[in-house]
Amino acid sequence: MSFKETKDKIEYGDTVILHIGYNNMIPLIIKKGETHQTKFGAVKHDAMVGMTYGTRVQCPKGWICTLHPTPELWTLCLPHRTQILYSTDISMIIYQLDLKPGSVVAEAGTGSGSLSHAMLRTVLPTGRLLTFEFHKERSEKALEEFTQHQLKEFVTVTHRDVCGEGFQLNNEVDAVFLDLPKPWECIKSAKDAIKKEGGRLCTFSPCIEQVQRSCDELVKNGFTDITTVECLARNFNIQKAKLQNINLDDGAGDTFSIENENSGESNPKVMKMENTNLDSKQDKKRDNNSIHCFSAAVPVIGMQGHTGFLTFASIYSQ
Amino acid sequence: MSNSVVSEGDYVVFKRDGATRVFQMKKNRQVFFEKAKLSVDELIGQPFGSTFEFERGKIIKVESSRATELQIGGAEVTGADNRNLLDADSNQKMSLDDIMKMKEDGVRGEKIIEVLIENSETFKTKTQFSQAKYLKKKKQKHILRFKLLRPTTRLVVEIFSKEPNKICNMRPDTLSQLLSYSNVRWGSHVGVVETCQGLVLAALLERMGGQGKLIHFIPNTNDTMCRQVMDYFNFPKDHLSNFYYLPITALSNLQETEVKRQTQELGLDSLIPATTDEDFSDSNVKQECKPNQSLELPADEEVLEGEHQSLKELTDTKLVGDEKKNGADVEMLDSTVSQALNTKREMEAARDIKRQQRAERLKVASMIIKEKKLDSLVIACKYNPTPILMKLLDFVPPSRPVVVYCQFIEPLVECYSVIKEKQIGLQLKLSETWFREYQVLPQQTRPSINMSGTGGYLLTFMTTQPCPP
Numbered sequence: 045m046s047f048k049e050t051k052d053k054i055e056y057g058d059t060v061i062l063h064i065g066y067n068n069m070i071p072l073i074i075k076k077g078e079t080h081q082t083k084f085g086a087v088k089h090d091a092m093v094g095m096t097y098g099t100r101v102q103c104p105k106g107w108i109c110t111l112h113p114t115p116e117l118w119t120l121c122l123p124h125r126t127q128i129l130y131s132t133d134i135s136m137i138i139y140q141l142d143l144k145p146g147s148v149v150a151e152a153g154t155g156s157g158s159l160s161h162a163m164l165r166t167v168l169p170t171g172r173l174l175t176f177e178f179h180k181e182r183s184e185k186a187l188e189e190f191t192q193h194q195l196k197e198f199v200t201v202t203h204r205d206v207c208g209e210g211f212q213l214n215n216e217v218d219a220v221f222l223d224l225p226k227p228w229e230c231i232k233s234a235k236d237a238i239k240k241e242g243g244r245l246c247t248f249s250p251c252i253e254q255v256q257r258s259c260d261e262l263v264k265n266g267f268t269d270i271t272t273v274e275c276l277a278r279n280f281n282i283q284k285a286k287l288q289n290i291n292l293d294d295g296a297g298d299t300f301s302i303e304n305e306n307s308g309e310s311n312p313k314v315m316k317m318e319n320t321n322l323d324s325k326q327d328k329k330r331d332n333n334s335i336h337c338f339s340a341a342v343p344v345i346g347m348q349g350h351t352g353f354l355t356f357a358s359i360y361s362q
Numbered sequence: 363m364s365n366s367v368v369s370e371g372d373y374v375v376f377k378r379d380g381a382t383r384v385f386q387m388k389k390n391r392q393v394f395f396e397k398a399k400l401s402v403d404e405l406i407g408q409p410f411g412s413t414f415e416f417e418r419g420k421i422i423k424v425e426s427s428r429a430t431e432l433q434i435g436g437a438e439v440t441g442a443d444n445r446n447l448l449d450a451d452s453n454q455k456m457s458l459d460d461i462m463k464m465k466e467d468g469v470r471g472e473k474i475i476e477v478l479i480e481n482s483e484t485f486k487t488k489t490q491f492s493q494a495k496y497l498k499k500k501k502q503k504h505i506l507r508f509k510l511l512r513p514t515t516r517l518v519v520e521i522f523s524k525e526p527n528k529i530c531n532m533r534p535d536t537l538s539q540l541l542s543y544s545n546v547r548w549g550s551h552v553g554v555v556e557t558c559q560g561l562v563l564a565a566l567l568e569r570m571g572g573q574g575k576l577i578h579f580i581p582n583t584n585d586t587m588c589r590q591v592m593d594y595f596n597f598p599k600d601h602l603s604n605f606y607y608l609p610i611t612a613l614s615n616l617q618e619t620e621v622k623r624q625t626q627e628l629g630l631d632s633l634i635p636a637t638t639d640e641d642f643s644d645s646n647v648k649q650e651c652k653p654n655q656s657l658e659l660p661a662d663e664e665v666l667e668g669e670h671q672s673l674k675e676l677t678d679t680k681l682v683g684d685e686k687k688n689g690a691d692v693e694m695l696d697s698t699v700s701q702a703l704n705t706k707r708e709m710e711a712a713r714d715i716k717r718q719q720r721a722e723r724l725k726v727a728s729m730i731i732k733e734k735k736l737d738s739l740v741i742a743c744k745y746n747p748t749p750i751l752m753k754l755l756d757f758v759p760p761s762r763p764v765v766v767y768c769q770f771i772e773p774l775v776e777c778y779s780v781i782k783e784k785q786i787g788l789q790l791k792l793s794e795t796w797f798r799e800y801q802v803l804p805q806q807t808r809p810s811i812n813m814s815g816t817g818g819y820l821l822t823f824m825t826t827q828p829c830p831p
Binding site: 049050052063066096097098099100107109110111112114115116117120131132134135136138139140142144145146162165166168169170241242252255256259260269270271272273274275276277278279280282339340341353355360361 | 366377409410411412413509514515516534535537538539541542543545547548549550568569570571572573737759760761762763771772774775776778779782788789791792793794795796797798799800802804807824825826827829830
């Protein structure tokens with residue numbers, strides 16, 4: 045039941061996200077009698093059953109945490125069979141496609157199911173995901189995962205190349221998402237799939253040439269409100285940063301010291317070094333060289349510079 | 363909600379290039395949209411998604427076959443570049459008076475543009491791109507064409523694109539992530555602190571699809587609690603019955619005492635729905651909470667009045683002056699009539715029932731908090747988030763997503779440090795989004811000239827318990 049609804053206790057058959065470290069999470073299906081090896085040692089499945097999600101588990105060499113799965117956590121630890129979409133783009137796609145409980149959405153291709161899980165979370169229990177994948181094994185694997193995650197009843201997985209054969213849907217869906225090498229080849233078919241009262245469409249393409257061709261085709265097919273956007277997550281590390289204040293004169297007489305600037309306790313961020321011995325000139329100098337301490341939000345130096353262009357469009361009552 | 367045509371009383375979105383507005387559709391009401399005064403009577407009964415043109419003081423429906431084209435000829439000859447282009451008033455032979463006269467004579471916008479092109483000395487020497495730009499500008503000025511749409515989160519956010527400070531500078535991409543990371547879905551129990559005019563509440567409620575519990579924690583400040591954006595969504599009553607509020611000060615009592623037995627007896631199912639009143643009375647809260655803790659809450663009437671006013675402000679500012687007066691007169695008449703009909707006793711009885719319902723709803727909300735039934739916690743407000751977060755986290759069970767939005771990064775740095783130090787959050791992440799729009803046109807694809815510099819910051823994490831020592 046774990047992806048379908050939130051619950052408190054771990055049961056057999058649940059998918060649990062084992063949190064070992066920030067970049068070290070493993071999805072685990074809880075089975076009777078099994079053991080899982082982590083870098084902190086072995087963890088017994090049976091021991092986890094009945095525990096509250098989010099509590100810590102003692103391993104021989106440390107603690108790990110059992111997290112309740114969410115589509116966002118799943119995206120971070122799912123087995124990759126293709127390139128996947130991450131939560132920044134996924135959020136934008138779901139938002140721009142106006143998805144909500146009850147929406148019917150078509151997706152091509154399924155890929156590793158990263159977006160599919162987030163879409164299913166948003167449209168269930170009255171909505172539906174129709175997902176298409178031209179790679180047979182991938183589509184089978186996706187169905188297997190949806191079944192494990194108790195999402196099977198809300199999803200139809202079809203093994204088909206929509207580029208050649210189309211969606212074969214007639215006015216059935218509220219929204220269409222295309223993540224294909226040649227999305228422009230499916231736009232006509234996507235239009236046919238969208239309900240008579242209108243709907244939304246999104247394409248995800250890494251290259252601008254693909255966007256160009258898709259937009260041309262969208263205009264030709266009567267889509268309007270066409271927008272292309274790019275969004276990237278900028279993550280921050282929080283660090284305790286220290287900067288040294290330097291002497292701004294020769295040290296004699298009244299100096300412009302930090303102490304004068306920030307009198308007394310009014311600025312807790314400025315830590316003055318302990319003045320233990322003022323005998324020598326050197327010590328005096330060091331005394332004036334106080335350290336400025338602060339909490340800094342430092343953008344991660346190496347960040348993802350591009351994922352893909354997202355193109356959105358509307359079609360109104362046909 | 364499934365109604366595909368506009369009914370009287372519905373909120374609808376008017377959308378054209380560069381302008382999105384929301385209006386309530388009421389008979390005999392005029393609205394201001396893009397400097398034009400429109401009477402909306404004819405829009406009632408029209409299907410959502412239709413296109414209209416405002417011409418000669420009338421709203422005319424544009425047939426779908428014509429809705430997407432709107433091509434104006436005159437661009438057969440184009441220049442190579444702008445080396446011979448001189449900036450002079452004489453380039454356009456039509457004077458402002460000529461154009462005004464044409465408008466008065468009821469000449470259609472498209473025709474005016476054609477005349478303007480004919481009388482432009484320079485149009486033919488402009489490059490193809492420059493001609494297209496000229497046409498676009500003139501169309502925007504002389505043709506008022508808009509779509510009539512059903513409000514959705516995406517469209518309602520567009521309304522604030524020119525005044526994002528009203529929603530704490532929250533940008534669509536940030537809101538989209540807030541909605542994802544909070545894991546809100548059908549049936550969720552979500553706790554929210556927000557001061558974004560009700561936008562975050564409405565967006566969450568939309569994702570809950572008529573099931574679950576949405577609890578708005580109300581601060582004990584003197585700020586008027588504005589939730590008018592919730593009205594824009596035309597939520598059906600059963601959706602709104604999932605909306606609760608709880609004064610944030612009531613949490614201390616929940617922490618200290620056991621919930622009274624009577625509260626437990628009152629199961630979650632026995633709540634009386636259809637009380638969507640957003641006000642609450644002082645006495646009720648006191649009944650609900652520990653008597654020795656006084657709650658500084660605005661009195662019943664005050665809140666009502668305040669909300670009414672703010673709601674009026676946003677929806678009615680576009681009303682034409684005399685129309686507004688008429689509306690007010692009618693309202694006053696209505697209220698006097700109803701007063702005459704109702705005897706004082708009846709009114710008091712009705713008030714008692716309402717009061718009771720409110721008290722019961724407060725109890726239901728308290729129960730969810732007390733029993734730690736929250737599935738997610740969302741904070742998006744103009745207050746310092748750290749104390750609020752620390753207070754609320756006591757009521758969130760482990761392994762639940764928490765999203766804190768702030769338009770500044772510094773307060774979130776503090777939240778981050780506290781969560782990290784106390785070891786009560788996993789997958790702790792502080793982020794912002796770099797978001798850019800593109801113009802995609804043949805031979806002219808590039809980023810848009812203007813972009814937003816900030817969409818605010820998000821702190822997201824999953825709750826957990828600290829490692830035992």
